[in-house]
Amino acid sequence: VIFSPQGLPGPGHTGRETLDAEGSLIIRNVMTLDAGSYMVVLETSRGRRSATPFCDLKASSSTTYDRVQLVTFPGNRQGILRSELNYSVILQWAALITPEPVLRWTFNGRPRGTGERLIIHRLSMKDLGTCLCLAENSEGVYLSQPVTLMLPQADVEPTEPAPISRNPPLSLSGGSAIALIAAASVAGLVLVGNMLFTFIQKLRYLPSFLPIHS
Structure with a gap:
């Protein structure tokens, strides 16, 4: 049982x-x-x-067709077939068996069509999983290698973070340094001019003391 x-x-x-x-x-x-x-x-x-x-x-005493490799488009690598969504995927039984077997396809253990080819015209998320082909004739049952449909992996190269200095030095050169020096000089002259102007204004309003003759 x-x-x-x-x-x-x-x-x-x-x-x-x-x-x-x-x-x-x-x-x-x-x-x-x-x-x-x-x-x-x-x-x-x-x-x-x-x-x-x-x-x-x-x-069967012969193991020639045990774990038969499937022909796929796009090609698979070690039983993993990667494809973008909305693209066509084809899996085909290519082994010759006598007597001619009846071919049945399964997807995640459930029936998914018959015949030597399994064609998925527009790959979707629900089509991601493991496909298998079973061939049955009067001599026995033969099983294909499973092929798992997956999405492509993102090719992202790891990058090393740049070192960060706690107190990065401020360096100026060329035109930037000259412009900074000129701006500082102008600011200093303006400050001195304002101080002189304020001092002169205060002198104008001071009371004048005339000498007293007896």
Whole structure:
């Protein structure tokens, strides 16, 4: 028993099995120990049960098509495909298997179309995730390498902060120094002139003392 009637993992669950929204059983990384007959049991509210053969999984001695690499556009690096939003993304199964298999695509464990190609015409945020292709024929089930769709990384080079001096010296040279000296000289002359003018004005209003003759 892989899943209980309540949808909970059963004694036969290895962590590689999932149920999609349509009730299909998906086994990732198929191994020899997965070989055998699978059956689905339907239980209703009245307690009725019906057993239906699900599939016979056979272990293949050949591992040529185990973890098949997908052809992608843009290209992927170690299973990571990066693309800007609103651009087209294509994933394609390129392996030749005899007899010809039925190809099914999954996205984050849920069905996402059939056929040898999965085309996303305008990439959006909801399309970011992991895609997988399963090929099934009379000889068994083959699994592709997962490809994860992600946004490009921002290329920002780290910069070292410039050293800051606590008391930066003030230095002037050339025209700036000459202009500053000239301004200081003019200000000094104006100050001296104002002082002389004030002193002369005060002398004009002082009372005059005439000598007294007896």
